[in-house]
Amino acid sequence: MRAAEQAAFDTGVDDYGLMETAGAAAAEIIWRAGHKRDALILCGPGNNGGDGFVIARLLRDRGVAVRIAALGDSRTVSSQRARSAWDGPVEDVMTAAPAGQLVDALFGTGLTRGLDEAVAARLCHLSEAATTSHAIDLPSGVDSDSGALLSAVPHFDVCIALGAYKPAHLLQPAAAYMGRLALADIGIAMPTEVHHLGAPALCAPGANAHKYTRGLVAVVAGEMVGATCLSAEAAARSGAGYVRLIADVAVPVLSHAIVRSASLDLDRAKAVLVGPGLGRDDAAWDRLVAVAKAGGPFVADADALRLFAEKGFGDLTRPAIMTPHEGEFSRLFGDLRGSKIDRALAAARSSGSVVVYKGADSVIAAPDGRAAVASGASPWLSTAGTGDVLAGLAAGRLAVTGDPFRAACEAVWLHGDAARRAGPAFVADDLLATLPAAIAARL
Numbered sequence: 001m002r003a004a005e006q007a008a009f010d011t012g013v014d015d016y017g018l019m020e021t022a023g024a025a026a027a028e029i030i031w032r033a034g035h036k037r038d039a040l041i042l043c044g045p046g047n048n049g050g051d052g053f054v055i056a057r058l059l060r061d062r063g064v065a066v067r068i069a070a071l072g073d074s075r076t077v078s079s080q081r082a083r084s085a086w087d088g089p090v091e092d093v094m095t096a097a098p099a100g101q102l103v104d105a106l107f108g109t110g111l112t113r114g115l116d117e118a119v120a121a122r123l124c125h126l127s128e129a130a131t132t133s134h135a136i137d138l139p140s141g142v143d144s145d146s147g148a149l150l151s152a153v154p155h156f157d158v159c160i161a162l163g164a165y166k167p168a169h170l171l172q173p174a175a176a177y178m179g180r181l182a183l184a185d186i187g188i189a190m191p192t193e194v195h196h197l198g199a200p201a202l203c204a205p206g207a208n209a210h211k212y213t214r215g216l217v218a219v220v221a222g223e224m225v226g227a228t229c230l231s232a233e234a235a236a237r238s239g240a241g242y243v244r245l246i247a248d249v250a251v252p253v254l255s256h257a258i259v260r261s262a263s264l265d266l267d268r269a270k271a272v273l274v275g276p277g278l279g280r281d282d283a284a285w286d287r288l289v290a291v292a293k294a295g296g297p298f299v300a301d302a303d304a305l306r307l308f309a310e311k312g313f314g315d316l317t318r319p320a321i322m323t324p325h326e327g328e329f330s331r332l333f334g335d336l337r338g339s340k341i342d343r344a345l346a347a348a349r350s351s352g353s354v355v356v357y358k359g360a361d362s363v364i365a366a367p368d369g370r371a372a373v374a375s376g377a378s379p380w381l382s383t384a385g386t387g388d389v390l391a392g393l394a395a396g397r398l399a400v401t402g403d404p405f406r407a408a409c410e411a412v413w414l415h416g417d418a419a420r421r422a423g424p425a426f427v428a429d430d431l432l433a434t435l436p437a438a439i440a441a442r443l
């Protein structure tokens with residue numbers, strides 16, 4: 001963000017002009033949400049506080065009863081200018097009375113440490129006392145680059161991101177405190193490769209499609225066929241044309257459309273899934289090695305990730321996609337530094353695989369530096385078997401598209417949307433029923 005701002009300054013945009021633009025964009029969003037409800041604007045010492053002074057002036061010009069409470073003096077040139085354009089009184093944050101709307105312009109991207117305990121408590125109190133609370137750029141107390149909470153932060157109704165989403169807007173734990181995210185355009189082009197995962201555009205099969213052109217997915221079973229079956233069923237509903245389940249043991253209930261093979265028959269497979277229900281014994285490792293040695297694109301999940309973490313990749317073909325949760329990720333890649341986005345990108349770069357680093361904030365990272373973050377997933381997804389469904393979907397979309405990053409993004413989106421459609425308290429099997437509607441919505 002700082003580099004993008006500097007690039008704008010280099011082309012003649014001035015610092016204060018940018019603050020006026022940011023303040024106007026934020027004021028417009030607040031106005032639409034709250035209209036003439038009275039507002040208390042909390043202004044910090046830096047440019048975030050400067051934005052607050054601009055917002056206050058513009059809301060007052062629209063007839064809103066606005067009060068300002070500042071945390072000390074304004075210390076940057078632009079924020080001093082914004083403050084001098086405000087001719088009303090300035091109260092003290094520690095003593096100001098609450099209002100119907102609270103606007104937090106204490107600290108933004110310049111935050112370097114947590115707020116003083118008393119200030120953080122005051123922010124929480126004033127926010128809870130308001131009907132609507134807005135955070136300008138970021139909730140004060142949130143670390144912009146990692147999404148960590150450096151001090152107590154209230155739950156905001158709206159967070160107005162200025163210019164671009166920062167990692168904290170998408171990553172946990174911070175993202176849970178943002179409420180509705182609003183992106184304010186301040187006319188700065190962001191060179192970032194990190195995106196909020198958007199809805200994919202999917203294609204229906206062409207008029208001449210047949211099952212092989214739509215993609216054959218081979219799903220490799222092992223010890224626990226239940227998990228493998230969930231994956232296979234998800235792959236069968238992913239848009240792929242053919243699912244072959246490779247299992248040399250009896251398989252309980254399965255759609256009749258899923259074809260079984262006792263041998264490791266990967267013929268015509270456009271994608272292979274290995275891991276869910278695989279087991280971790282020598283036979284499981286042999287199967288995994290056989291899949292990797294076959295050389296085609298494959299998705300590794302669950303036990304396959306555990307086995308790779310134990311035994312290393314050696315000179316085996318790397319998975320096209322890996323889908324680790326937190327524990328699997330750290331076993332595979334160790335303690336990497338930086339935000340979850342940084343860690344996912346480092347893992348993708350070092351492994352040469354697309355990495356879906358799962359969680360409440362799943363990060364999809366590609367070896368070439370692209371990344372997308374899926375935030376706002378249903379917390380009901382935290383139930384057994386949903387990972388098997390995601391892995392099946394990823395393999396299915398890989399067979400359809402042939403593009404690991406795109407496939408992983410589509411799979412994560414469809415998985416999240418299927419969960420949303422399933423409502424509360426579903427079991428992983430229920431996602432199979434809502435997947436076709438999730439796909440239909442994206443055609």
Ligand SMILES: NC(=O)C1=CN([C@@H]2O[C@H](COP(=O)(O)OP(=O)(O)OC[C@H]3O[C@@H](n4cnc5c(N)ncnc54)[C@H](O)[C@@H]3O)[C@@H](O)[C@H]2O)[C@@H](O)CC1
Pocket residue numbers: 005015018019022023044045046047048049050051076106107108109110111112113114115116136137138162186
């Ligand atoms: N030209 C620009 O740089 C623009 C910046 N904008 C706004 O400016 C913000 C960044 O402004 P700043 O870099 O001035 O930083 P902030 O306003 O976020 O913070 C101000 C200063 O407070 C001090 N500080 C940090 N943590 C503290 C703590 N816990 N307690 C007490 N003091 C603390 C630091 O010295 C920091 O530089 C953005 O989030 C955005 O809201 C927008 O106005 C758009 C234009």
Ligand SMILES: [K+]
Pocket residue numbers: 048104105106107108135136137138139140
């Ligand atoms: K803020």
